[in-house]
Amino acid sequence: MKRFLPIAFVLVLVTLPLWMRDPYYLHMLVTTGIFTIAAMSLNLLLGYNGQLSLGHVAFFGIGAYTSALVSLGFDVDIFDYTIVHDPWPPVLGFFIAILVTGVCGYLIGKLSFKVRGAYFVIVTISFAEVVRLVALNWMDLTQGPLALTNIPPIVLGAKSIGYVSILGKVPSYYLVLGVAALAFLLISRIVHSRYGRAMIALKENESLALACGIDVTKYLVFGAVVSAAMAGAAGSLYAHYIRIVDPEIFMFMNTVTMVIMVITGGKGTLYGPIVGGLIFGILPVGLRVVAGPEVQWIIYGALMIAILLVLPEGIVPAIQRRFGLSAGNESKERPPADKSLVRGEQAL
Amino acid sequence: MEELSQHIANAIILGSSYAILGIGLTLIFGIMRVVNFTHGELYALGGYAAYMVSTVLGLNFFLGLPVSILVGALVGAAIEFILLRRIRTSDMDTGMLVMIGAGIIILNSIQLIWGGVAKSVNTPFSDVPVVVGPVSVSSLRLFVLVAALVLIAATYFLINRTKLGKAMRATFQDPDVASLMGVNIGVIYTATFAIGSALAAAAGALLGPVFLVTPSMGNMAALKAFAIVILGGLGSIPGATIGGFILAFSEEMGAGYISSGYRDAMGFLIIIMVLLIKPTGLFARSERVG
Numbered sequence: 001m002k003r004f005l006p007i008a009f010v011l012v013l014v015t016l017p018l019w020m021r022d023p024y025y026l027h028m029l030v031t032t033g034i035f036t037i038a039a040m041s042l043n044l045l046l047g048y049n050g051q052l053s054l055g056h057v058a059f060f061g062i063g064a065y066t067s068a069l070v071s072l073g074f075d076v077d078i079f080d081y082t083i084v085h086d087p088w089p090p091v092l093g094f095f096i097a098i099l100v101t102g103v104c105g106y107l108i109g110k111l112s113f114k115v116r117g118a119y120f121v122i123v124t125i126s127f128a129e130v131v132r133l134v135a136l137n138w139m140d141l142t143q144g145p146l147a148l149t150n151i152p153p154i155v156l157g158a159k160s161i162g163y164v165s166i167l168g169k170v171p172s173y174y175l176v177l178g179v180a181a182l183a184f185l186l187i188s189r190i191v192h193s194r195y196g197r198a199m200i201a202l203k204e205n206e207s208l209a210l211a212c213g214i215d216v217t218k219y220l221v222f223g224a225v226v227s228a229a230m231a232g233a234a235g236s237l238y239a240h241y242i243r244i245v246d247p248e249i250f251m252f253m254n255t256v257t258m259v260i261m262v263i264t265g266g267k268g269t270l271y272g273p274i275v276g277g278l279i280f281g282i283l284p285v286g287l288r289v290v291a292g293p294e295v296q297w298i299i300y301g302a303l304m305i306a307i308l309l310v311l312p313e314g315i316v317p318a319i320q321r322r323f324g325l326s327a328g329n330e331s332k333e334r335p336p337a338d339k340s341l342v343r344g345e346q347a348l
Numbered sequence: 349m350e351e352l353s354q355h356i357a358n359a360i361i362l363g364s365s366y367a368i369l370g371i372g373l374t375l376i377f378g379i380m381r382v383v384n385f386t387h388g389e390l391y392a393l394g395g396y397a398a399y400m401v402s403t404v405l406g407l408n409f410f411l412g413l414p415v416s417i418l419v420g421a422l423v424g425a426a427i428e429f430i431l432l433r434r435i436r437t438s439d440m441d442t443g444m445l446v447m448i449g450a451g452i453i454i455l456n457s458i459q460l461i462w463g464g465v466a467k468s469v470n471t472p473f474s475d476v477p478v479v480v481g482p483v484s485v486s487s488l489r490l491f492v493l494v495a496a497l498v499l500i501a502a503t504y505f506l507i508n509r510t511k512l513g514k515a516m517r518a519t520f521q522d523p524d525v526a527s528l529m530g531v532n533i534g535v536i537y538t539a540t541f542a543i544g545s546a547l548a549a550a551a552g553a554l555l556g557p558v559f560l561v562t563p564s565m566g567n568m569a570a571l572k573a574f575a576i577v578i579l580g581g582l583g584s585i586p587g588a589t590i591g592g593f594i595l596a597f598s599e600e601m602g603a604g605y606i607s608s609g610y611r612d613a614m615g616f617l618i619i620i621m622v623l624l625i626k627p628t629g630l631f632a633r634s635e636r637v638g
Contacts, residue, residue, distance in 0.1 A: 052441045054448075111620070115627050117440055118383045118582055122574045123623060126616040129571055133616075137609035252567065256448060263445060294456040301452030308446050309434055 013177060017170045025285070026169040032281025033176035034238050037183050039261035039273035041230035044187060046259070047268030048196065049223040050203030051113075055124030057255040058108075058131045059101045059228040063235025064245045065135060065142060066100045067093035068151045071240075076140045090154045090240055097236035098229045105228025109221040116206075125252070132250035147246035154240045172241050179237060183230050188270050190226065199223055203268075253297075260304050266314025275316055350482040351604070357483040359600040360593070364496035365551050367592030369569060370576030371503055371585055372547030378583030379520045379540045381440060385447035386427060388570025389454035390420050390545045394552025395469070395561040396462055402557075403470045409557075412469070413495060416553035417546045423454075424545025428538045436537075459563040469557035492554045499550055500589060506543070507585065516540060520583070548573075568612060575615030579622055581629025590630070594618070 020026060038060050045053045070093035075084040112123040135142045142148065154175065157163035166175050190196050198219045202209035210216050239245050257280065265276025280300070287296045311318050369391065376384045397419045398412030431446055473491065477484040507513035518526035519536045527533045551569070552561075559565070576595050580587020595615050603611040622629060 052444060111623060114623060118377065118444070119578065119623075119627070121383065121444060122578055123619060125571065125574065126619045130613055130616045130620075133610060133613045137607070253452075256452065259445065259448070292460075294460040297456040298453050298460075301449040301456070304452075305431065305446050305449040308442055308449070312438070312442060 017173055023169050026173055028281060028285055030169060030172050030176055030241060031238075032277060033173070033180055034234050034241065035257060035261065035281060036274055036277030037176070037180050037234040037237070038231050039258045039265075039277050040180070040183050040187055041227045041234065042258045043262045043267055043269075043273045044190070044223050044227040044230070046262050047266075047272065048191060048199045048203065049220055051116075051220065051223075052121050053124045053224075053227075054121050054252075054255050054259065055108075055126070055128035056227075056231055056258055057250055057252070058124075058128035059105060059231035060235040060238070060254065061128075061135065061245075061249040062104055062131060063097040063101045063232030064239035064249055065148070065235075066232070067097040067236035068148045068239040068245045069093075069141070070096050071152050072148060072150070074141055076138075087152075090152050091156065094154060094233065094236045094240075097232045101232025101235070102225050102229035104232075105225040106221060108228070109224030110217075113217055113220045113224070128250055128252070128255065132247050135247040135250060142247070145247060147244050148239075149244050151239050151243045151245065153243070154237075166240070176237055176241075179233060183233070184270070184274070186226075186230075191270065195219060195222060200268075260300060262314075263304065264307050264314060266316035266318075269314070269316045269320075272314050272316045276314070279315075353482045354484070355600045355604045356597075357485055359596040361485070361489045361493045362600070363593035363596030364493050364500065365555050365592075366572060366576055366596050367589045368496055368499055368503075368547050368551040368554070369573040370580065370588035370592045371500065372544040372551070373573045374577045374580065374583055374585060374588040375503075375507075375547075376541055376544035377577065378585070379516055380432070380537055382432060382443045382447065382541075383440070384541075384544060384548075385444060385570070386451045386454055386545070387548045387573055388566025388568075389451050389458070390423060390548040390566070391552035391569045392458055392561070392563060392566035393423060393454065394420055394549030395556030395565060396458060396467075396552075397549065398553040398556050399462075399467050399469045399561045403467065409470065409472050412557075413550060413553050416549045420549025421542040421546040423549075425538050425542040427545070428541035432537070432541065433534070455563060455566070462563065464563060466560040466562045468560055471557050488557060492558060496551075496554055499547070503543070503547065504585075512536075512539060572612075572615050575619050578619045578629055581631040584629065584631040587629060587631030 016029070017026065020029075038056065041059075042053065042056045045051050045056070067090065070085070070088050071090040073085050073087035075082060077083075108124075108127055112120055112127070115123065136144050138144070139146075153165055153167040153172075155163050155165045156175075164171065166172055191200075198209070198214045199222075201212070202214055202216050202219060206216060235249075238249075261276035261280050262273050263276070264279060265274065266272030283300075284296060287299065291299065307314065369387070373384055373387050376382055394416035397416035398409075401407050401412040401415050402409045427450055431450060432443070435442055435446055471488050473486065473488040475486070477486050478490060505513075507516060515526065515531045515536050516539070518529065518531055519533060519540075523533055526536075548569075552565070555569075556565070572595060576591040577584075577588055579594060580589070580591035595618065598614045598618060599611050602614040
């Protein structure tokens with residue numbers, strides 16, 4: 001059971017476009033996948049670092065804008081200098097987006113981890129809002145409300161093997177699935193490493209972690225950098241898939257969507273954001289038949305409150321406890337092997 | 349010079365409403381340790397209450413303010429009674445997330461009821477501005493200033509001079525001891541949240557007629573309220589009062605002399621600067637951070 005479930009899940013995901021032909025459903029799955037990647041990255045901060053960051057959409061949006069601008073080209077005047085950038089291949093845009101958002105994550109982390117709790121939350125919201133205002137007002141670079149349009153799709157391949165343009169639903173689906181799988185593996189490696197244990201330790205008890213010699217700011221900033229870079233990757237995928245980016249991308253509601261996914265699925269678990277992402281990605285398909293967008297949001301809000309009041313840990317930990325499926329990836333669990341514990345202590 | 353005094357006059361008027369917004373938020377945080385993410389929505393609700401009274405029902409404009417205060421207080425009390433009471437022992441993050449959920453519900457309910465189109469509130473004031481020396485101000489804005497100052501004074505009176513205020517201050521200092529002294533903490537929490545919400549709604553009823561009433565008017569208002577309380581220090585009422593005026597001044601000066609597009613960014617620049625220089629804010633006790 002323990003082994004079978006993830007394998008079956010992966011099989012379903014891989015074969016899905018073969019038996020799911022409806023472009024609308026495929027589109028829903030692609031955007032769901034993109035938001036799930038963002039939710040997974042948020043989970044690193046929210047679930048493992050224990051910091052409620054409500055500005056996460058900033059990294060998603062910066063990733064989208066960076067990738068779009070790198071592949072579209074731009075020329076801007078900064079003071080007396082004119083910077084002209086010719087269009088580059090979108091793949092480079094993807095990697096530069098990861099780099100740029102990672103650097104942003106580092107700077108914002110350094111600044112905002114000076115404070116905790118309510119202050120931290122407000123700082124992160126403000127950061128996202130500043131970025132939105134810049135995107136709205138820096139017309140030379142971002143076209144402001146006119147949006148960046150005609151963003152080219154990602155092209156994969158090399159000279160020797162030929163090129164594939166990721167245009168349309170099915171190729172995009174597999175690209176998003178691939179990136180999501182990479183993100184999942186990366187997070188799971190981090191969580192089970194010394195870095196992950198340090199992050200969980202300082203989430204559980206910051207003073208104690210500090211007293212044990214864990215450099216709290218270092219691990220918080222590390223989490224922020226990885227998380228931001230991953231959100232930037234998701235944003236880049238979004239830009240090249242939707243092919244239009246405007247300042248609306250920075251809406252607070254997008255952050256809320258990610259937060260709802262993580263909280264519902266179960267923060268601080270590896271599978272939580274995926275379960276939450278799928279629920280809130282697929283729920284609109286059923287809901288839109290019976291309810292307008294406002295009612296949908298009211299239902300989301302009510303669902304979020306209900307989860308927080310009834311199942312504060314989220315769905316995945318609840319199911320694991322119910323069926324005794326301790327899959328060995330629980331954050332609350334001690335590291336599985338004694339060996340790793342000893343190694344961790346020596347290193348610290 | 350004339351331009352400068354005009355900016356100062358505008359800033360004072362705007363700042364008085366900002367101060368109300370900030371006081372409401374900081375009061376709730378100080379006493380209940382809850383970051384009220386419904387603050388912006390209550391602000392919008394106040395604007396719509398004024399719109400309903402003045403434009404839809406055609407009643408007296410001046411009735412709009414008390415009605416919106418009442419609506420804000422009732423909705424606030426309901427939120428406290430239905431939601432916050434259940435999560436009083438949970439950590440602060442859970443409280444914030446529950447309030448975000450409540451905010452989403454109120455925002456979308458507003459949009460469902462009144463639609464997304466901006467509404468204007470009818471006022472009995474003439475368009476002819478009042479000219480005092482180098483400064484000209486519309487009479488509506490003068491009314492907003494006076495009403496806001498009265499509300500600020502009333503809030504200070506309530507907190508510093510009444511029995512309820514004394515119980516609130518006691519709860520602020522130590523809920524357990526206050527409870528031992530016979531203060532009904534549950535009632536204090538409901539009252540605090542109702543008062544804070546009423547102040548947000550009042551700010552909406554005051555600024556709604558000046559600008560326009562839209563469902564999303566609260567988003568920016570909430571962010572500004574956050575900036576104000578970070579500036580003044582979370583939980584500090586004098587901090588929020590002064591913070592409101594400082595924010596209005598920096599917005600006016602920023603819009604007037606730098607760029608009007610970044611007017612709304614001033615608050616966030618203030619937040620970043622406060623964090624770099626004095627993370628506790630101007631007036632809060634140091635224990636509030638960390």
